[in-house]
Amino acid sequence: MTRSFSESNPVHSARAGGLRMIKHLGRVAALAGLVASLWLVWRDNPAAVLGALRAASAGLVVAALAHVLPMLANACDWRSLIRGANRPRVLDMLHLVWVRESVNSLLPVARIGGEVVSFRMLRRWGVRPSTAVASIIADMQLTVISQLLFTWSASAFCSRMRIRTRCASPGSSRGASSCSRRFSSYSRSCSTPVRSSA
Numbered sequence: 001m002t003r004s005f006s007e008s009n010p011v012h013s014a015r016a017g018g019l020r021m022i023k024h025l026g027r028v029a030a031l032a033g034l035v036a037s038l039w040l041v042w043r044d045n046p047a048a049v050l051g052a053l054r055a056a057s058a059g060l061v062v063a064a065l066a067h068v069l070p071m072l073a074n075a076c077d078w079r080s081l082i083r084g085a086n087r088p089r090v091l092d093m094l095h096l097v098w099v100r101e102s103v104n105s106l107l108p109v110a111r112i113g114g115e116v117v118s119f120r121m122l123r124r125w126g127v128r129p130s131t132a133v134a135s136i137i138a139d140m141q142l143t144v145i146s147q148l149l150f151t152w153s154a155s156a157f158c159s160r161m162r163i164r165t166r167c168a169s170p171g172s173s174r175g176a177s178s179c180s181r182r183f184s185s186y187s188r189s190c191s192t193p194v195r196s197s198a
Contacts, residue, residue: 086126
């Protein structure tokens, strides 16, 4: 009587057993996380937590839906870095971004566990290891650059609004004129291109 391939190949059998163990460990970890969340809510006054959720009402749903838009843009950008026949769909990449952010935000993994999970998911979808690693690194770098640009532009906008607020505040004409000169010099410095020292 012939045996199956998994029974005749010990390496394949050990790998299948390891995958089943990882699947069971994942379920146990998910159940433990749910129990820990319920315990934290019960410890920190459940009435207060439910009251905060009730006070947020539809605003909480709107905030969650608004966060889907940057996640969708991130998924489309990340997908453009992957070429070949095994390129995932947009919905799959959106699910991947969602899982990565959830792992990095909810688990104590120093914000790198989401990238490890992303690599495993891309490999499961048939993406080559080199392509998966390169796309993850490029996506991380582009995310950092976009956050820096957003922070710089927001800081410049807040500084300009603070100067305008000082100019609009009641005071002497001398203070208003000096504030106006300061604002014009600030505007010229922002619009003047930076010259290299070479």
